[in-house]
Amino acid sequence: MDEFELIRRYFLRQLKSPVVATGIGDDGAVLRPPAGKELVSVIDTMVAGVHFPESMDASDIGYRVVAVNLSDIAAMGAAPRWMTLALTLPDAQADWLERFADGLHEAAGEWGVQLVGGDTTRGEQLVVSVQMTGDVDPGNAIHRSGAQAGDAIWVTGTLGDAAAGLRQMSDESQDAFLVSRFARPSARVDVGMALSGVANAAIDISDGLVADLGKLLEASGVGAEIDIDCLPLSESLLEAEDREQALRFAMSGGDDYELCFTMRSDQKPPDLACAMTLIGRITDSTNLLCRDQGIVVPFEDSGYRHFQ
Amino acid sequence: MDEFELIRRYFLRQLKSPVVATGIGDDGAVLRPPAGKELVSVIDTMVAGVHFPESMDASDIGYRVVAVNLSDIAAMGAAPRWMTLALTLPDAQADWLERFADGLHEAAGEWGVQLVGGDTTRGEQLVVSVQMTGDVDPGNAIHRSGAQAGDAIWVTGTLGDAAAGLRQMSDESQDAFLVSRFARPSARVDVGMALSGVANAAIDISDGLVADLGKLLEASGVGAEIDIDCLPLSESLLEAEDREQALRFAMSGGDDYELCFTMRSDQKPPDLACAMTLIGRITDSTNLLCRDQGIVVPFEDSGYRHFQ
Numbered sequence: 209m210d211e212f213e214l215i216r217r218y219f220l221r222q223l224k225s226p227v228v229a230t231g232i233g234d235d236g237a238v239l240r241p242p243a244g245k246e247l248v249s250v251i252d253t254m255v256a257g258v259h260f261p262e263s264m265d266a267s268d269i270g271y272r273v274v275a276v277n278l279s280d281i282a283a284m285g286a287a288p289r290w291m292t293l294a295l296t297l298p299d300a301q302a303d304w305l306e307r308f309a310d311g312l313h314e315a316a317g318e319w320g321v322q323l324v325g326g327d328t329t330r331g332e333q334l335v336v337s338v339q340m341t342g343d344v345d346p347g348n349a350i351h352r353s354g355a356q357a358g359d360a361i362w363v364t365g366t367l368g369d370a371a372a373g374l375r376q377m378s379d380e381s382q383d384a385f386l387v388s389r390f391a392r393p394s395a396r397v398d399v400g401m402a403l404s405g406v407a408n409a410a411i412d413i414s415d416g417l418v419a420d421l422g423k424l425l426e427a428s429g430v431g432a433e434i435d436i437d438c439l440p441l442s443e444s445l446l447e448a449e450d451r452e453q454a455l456r457f458a459m460s461g462g463d464d465y466e467l468c469f470t471m472r473s474d475q476k477p478p479d480l481a482c483a484m485t486l487i488g489r490i491t492d493s494t495n496l497l498c499r500d501q502g503i504v505v506p507f508e509d510s511g512y513r514h515f516q
Numbered sequence: 517m518d519e520f521e522l523i524r525r526y527f528l529r530q531l532k533s534p535v536v537a538t539g540i541g542d543d544g545a546v547l548r549p550p551a552g553k554e555l556v557s558v559i560d561t562m563v564a565g566v567h568f569p570e571s572m573d574a575s576d577i578g579y580r581v582v583a584v585n586l587s588d589i590a591a592m593g594a595a596p597r598w599m600t601l602a603l604t605l606p607d608a609q610a611d612w613l614e615r616f617a618d619g620l621h622e623a624a625g626e627w628g629v630q631l632v633g634g635d636t637t638r639g640e641q642l643v644v645s646v647q648m649t650g651d652v653d654p655g656n657a658i659h660r661s662g663a664q665a666g667d668a669i670w671v672t673g674t675l676g677d678a679a680a681g682l683r684q685m686s687d688e689s690q691d692a693f694l695v696s697r698f699a700r701p702s703a704r705v706d707v708g709m710a711l712s713g714v715a716n717a718a719i720d721i722s723d724g725l726v727a728d729l730g731k732l733l734e735a736s737g738v739g740a741e742i743d744i745d746c747l748p749l750s751e752s753l754l755e756a757e758d759r760e761q762a763l764r765f766a767m768s769g770g771d772d773y774e775l776c777f778t779m780r781s782d783q784k785p786p787d788l789a790c791a792m793t794l795i796g797r798i799t800d801s802t803n804l805l806c807r808d809q810g811i812v813v814p815f816e817d818s819g820y821r822h823f824q
Binding site: 229252292325326331 | 538542543544545546548551552555557558563588591592598600602604632633635637639649657659660661718720
């Protein structure tokens with residue numbers, strides 16, 4: 209058995225997904241998406257040493273590449289269904305592959321997502337791409353471009369943990385919660401599905417709240433005012449960092465994979481286990497203003513711009 | 517404008533595809549596949565220096581990565597519809613990207629395939645993955661596993677050209693036809709669609725006729741006898757190589773991206789511009805036998821095993 213036979217063995221765990229007629233092992237997979245739905249297709253690539261430390265555990269790498277795609281599916285308000293994997297790696301060590309596949313299947317299994325195909329190739333550097341497909345009721349996909357002046361701006365979970373966790377990953381003493389927030393982000397799939405047809409706009413926070421909210425504002429042609437005192441910060445983050453640094457991580461740190469969404473101010477967000485925090489409102493300007501201890505300043509002047 | 521803005525600019529050429537509701541620019545693309553169809557999903561990765569020479573022209577790289585995916589779609593008997601791109605590259609030079617995007621859009625445009633999303637990342641080595649989705653009438657996808665004893669075995673086009681072309685790519689004097697057969701393979705999409713619901717089994721020839729036919733035989737639990745004198749060889753190949761080497765390339769060279777398919781021996785292949793050649797028949801053994809100038813030997817003993 210050559211090494212790529214070995215790889216296939218690790219990835220051949222088939223769920224019983226009603227949408228998969230033929231999975232891994234042919235020239236292509238055959239899928240039967242539910243009738244009357246639109247499909248949502250997302251893709252995300254992670255490169256070792258660029259998007260995660262080269263020393264990160266293989267099962268976390270597998271988990272994370274699925275989670276970041278689930279997060280994109282969630283931001284569109286879709287239900288994730290199936291995925292394909294492109295894995296380029298310098299060598300194929302059985303224990304690494306087994307752990308990678310464990311993490312990948314764990315994240316996918318949480319939402320019933322079936323791996324239906326892939327391509328494994330040899331390269332100098334570990335590069336992992338997952339392409340994921342979900343479905344949504346026609347017209348109900350949530351776009352970045354739908355925010356309206358007066359909308360309330362909400363975020364899920366807490367912000368800034370992943371950036372603090374990433375910084376701790378090379379430390380001897382680590383906060384397990386913060387590190388896991390980087391290594392194993394919680395994709396807000398249930399929130400996204402509940403917001404489908406309800407939220408006016410959504411984006412997932414991969415590059416940091418300000419950067420990603422900025423994309424949403426630009427796509428929608430609107431501005432926003434956010435209340436820095438309202439940003440949800442975890443106790444772990446506030447124990448690990450002073451308030452200034454915690455806010456910098458929350459505003460600009462990235463890798464949180466929480467959702468930022470806007471909805472009419474008279475609507476309530478869905479009642480789910482995941483915390484949701486009102487952080488501001490959409491305005492009819494095109495600026496992003498921050499209210500910090502009662503004083504409103506443009507974000508550029510807020511002191512939280514630079515990620516340190 | 518940063519370099520990844522630049523990349524987005526090159527990839528933002530939108531076709532008017534009726535299946536694409538939202539293309540590039542959101543967290544995900546929104547697709548409207550035709551009602552009542554099954555979908556076929558394929559993925560193929562190419563790594564510079566592994567799957568093609570690092571010196572290969574960027575437009576050929578872009579063309580080829582789409583063509584190899586079209587070929588997988590064709591082998592399943594599906595009609596290609598949309599694709600996503602994962603592009604990892606050491607640097608983002610405008611002229612390289614423009615040529616890459618030209619080749620990619622050229623191959624996709626031949627079959628009306630829309631690029632609906634992608635992720636561009638920085639890495640040490642050029643790695644390109646395309647994931648493509650097509651559709652097919654329910655139950656009509658062609659599998660590797662359907663070959664029946666007595667079936668005729670057909671191949672499209674000519675075999676061995678790409679291996680000869682690859683060998684010539686570093687030479688000063690090149691046969692343009694052979695080199696183009698490696699750099700810009702012709703995916704047999706029209707043949708695949710015409711074979712949907714007709715052929716019993718199909719596979720595309722990426723690793724070489726014997727290797728890929730072997731996978732088809734294994735999946736179907738059958739054997740085959742192929743007539744080496746019948747293998748379709750181009751005039752260019754026979755001018756560039758002696759007959760022995762031409763046959764080695766045809767049998768084991770790979771990269772041809774022709775289709776190998778089986779159908780009932782009393783059926784005729786579709787009448788299309790692409791040449792189709794009867795090369796043998798499926799048997800109820802599990803061996804692959806070769807008939808060479810009247811003598812039948814197991815492939816392993818045929819002298820064409822080793823790709824030189």
